[in-house]
Amino acid sequence: xxxxxxxxxxxxxxxxxxxxxxxxxxxxxxxxxxxxxxxxxxxxxxxxxxxxxxxxxxxxxxxxxxxxxxxxxxxxxxxxxxxxxxxxxxxxxxxxxxxxxxxxxxxxxxxxxxxxxxxxxxxxxxxxxxxxxxxxxxxxxxxxxxxxxxxxxxxxxxxxxxxxxxxxxxxxxxxxxxxxxxxxxxxx
Amino acid sequence: xxxxxxxxxxxxxxxxxxxxxxxxxxxxxxxxxxxxxxxxxxxxxxxxxxxxxxxxxxxxxxxxxxxxxxxxxxxxxxxxxxxxxxxxxxxxxxxxxxxxxxxxxxxxxxxxxxxxxxxxxxxxxxxxxxxxxxxxxxxxxxxxxxxxxxxxxxxxxxxxxxxxxxxxxxxxxxxxxxxxxxxxxxxxxxxxxxxxxxxxxxxxxxxxxxxxxxxxxxxxxxxxxxxxxxxxxxxxxxxxxxxxxxxxxxxxxxxxxxxxxxxxxxxxxxxxxxxxxxxxxxxxxxxxxxxxxxxxxxxxxxxxxxxxxxxxxxxxxxxxxxxxxxxxxxxxxxxxxxxxxxxxxxxxxxx
Numbered sequence: 116x117x118x119x120x121x122x123x124x125x126x127x128x129x130x131x132x133x134x135x136x137x138x139x140x141x142x143x144x145x146x147x148x149x150x151x152x153x154x155x156x157x158x159x160x161x162x163x164x165x166x167x168x169x170x171x172x173x174x175x176x177x178x179x180x181x182x183x184x185x186x187x188x189x190x191x192x193x194x195x196x197x198x199x200x201x202x203x204x205x206x207x208x209x210x211x212x213x214x215x216x217x218x219x220x221x222x223x224x225x226x227x228x229x230x231x232x233x234x235x236x237x238x239x240x241x242x243x244x245x246x247x248x249x250x251x252x253x254x255x256x257x258x259x260x261x262x263x264x265x266x267x268x269x270x271x272x273x274x275x276x277x278x279x280x281x282x283x284x285x286x287x288x289x290x291x292x293x294x295x296x297x298x299x300x301x302x303x
Numbered sequence: 304x305x306x307x308x309x310x311x312x313x314x315x316x317x318x319x320x321x322x323x324x325x326x327x328x329x330x331x332x333x334x335x336x337x338x339x340x341x342x343x344x345x346x347x348x349x350x351x352x353x354x355x356x357x358x359x360x361x362x363x364x365x366x367x368x369x370x371x372x373x374x375x376x377x378x379x380x381x382x383x384x385x386x387x388x389x390x391x392x393x394x395x396x397x398x399x400x401x402x403x404x405x406x407x408x409x410x411x412x413x414x415x416x417x418x419x420x421x422x423x424x425x426x427x428x429x430x431x432x433x434x435x436x437x438x439x440x441x442x443x444x445x446x447x448x449x450x451x452x453x454x455x456x457x458x459x460x461x462x463x464x465x466x467x468x469x470x471x472x473x474x475x476x477x478x479x480x481x482x483x484x485x486x487x488x489x490x491x492x493x494x495x496x497x498x499x500x501x502x503x504x505x506x507x508x509x510x511x512x513x514x515x516x517x518x519x520x521x522x523x524x525x526x527x528x529x530x531x532x533x534x535x536x537x538x539x540x541x542x543x544x545x546x547x548x549x550x551x552x553x554x555x556x557x558x559x560x561x562x563x564x565x566x567x568x569x570x571x572x573x574x575x576x577x578x579x580x581x582x583x584x585x586x587x588x589x590x591x592x593x594x595x596x597x598x599x600x601x602x603x604x605x606x607x608x609x610x611x612x613x614x615x616x617x618x619x620x621x622x623x624x625x626x627x628x629x630x631x632x633x634x635x636x637x638x639x640x641x642x643x644x645x646x647x648x649x650x651x652x653x654x
Binding site for chain 2: 230233234237245246249250252253254256257258259260261264265268269270271272273276
């Protein structure tokens, strides 16, 4: 398994979301932070909602930003597609300050989106959401044959895999040869 | 487009953790990367197979090894390894399916059937988290079949349980043996800690076993139920007093020993109506001594019986029923708990 954090699907830019006003803490004004994904669309999220993400929580806990500073310095997550980040922000807002339910049925049904969400959630270290996502991924192939699993999870067969690897090697070899030729040309 | 193969390992571990046993075995067949990933996982990351019964059998007439895994009654997997056809056949039956039997046969190529069977068993046992209800072992006598390698199966299993795989945790060990020398090695496949039943049957009607070694094992001491269908010599009364259920044959007990057994049965802690001992005594000729110790028995004509009060089950009694078996070789003594109202008219209930 390779470890990649790069989402690849493109999506329409989403409108910035505004976190609902928290009625639970009237005395201490809630602080907000700003995040954006690959599409640069900025989302305003409360610190309470962001607590779900161990990564962001760790980043903001010692910053002591003022509202203006936070607005001026949104956290860039260039490796996360805009629509996926929107899903994550929505989930964090919905579950702000609430105990998470044993199951979440609102996850994307489309496997490409689900896989991208898994990668984003794993990167942002949102433990509960990652658990739901992984469970959903596992359920996709329950009772299926190896061939069906290959199709559902988009896994190449060993033969296809080897062919692709050969092709890549060949390409890399050609490129290297090209570079050497170019370098030789430069030297001249 | 993101593929599952790009997921970080921790994520994949979580996904495997949410899959059930059958799904993980299927995942291993998806591709080599998956197989390697699953084989490298720690056993604790794998789901529980929830298998309740395992049978490991070798059959001489067909040169076969059979592994049978039962999840619940009616839901089992049976894997047959045929040395003649060099194949593995996999058959499953599930209650809820319309067409219940599915059978797939794989050609094993140049692989040895014992190697493949051991490898498969080892893989399945990695998923065994909960204790098994029953483990059954039966190995035919392959000693005279020189061209078969199946005779190595018990030794290979011993090695596997000693080296690469923890011993089976099971409530019941059942086995069928052709020779008494098989008993102790087979027992070693299991962990005695949770054992409650030990059943040893013989393929040879005339098998006789010296009980000295077996009664010293933890398996014998931990079990509270023992069933043996062969003759046991050198058995002592104190070797059997702790069992709630017994079936055995011996020539070791005299009338005084039977009296000790009666007292032991009566003083078992927490009787249940299912407690029962069937002890077959060869050449027992001390019936008169028993009558002296226990008083005159009730005479059924073809059998005799004594009845004794139980302290904890007031509405029940212990009946010791005695008759000769069909071969006229053994005197059968049946210790059972029965309702007071079923004691025959005229029988004395002793205190």
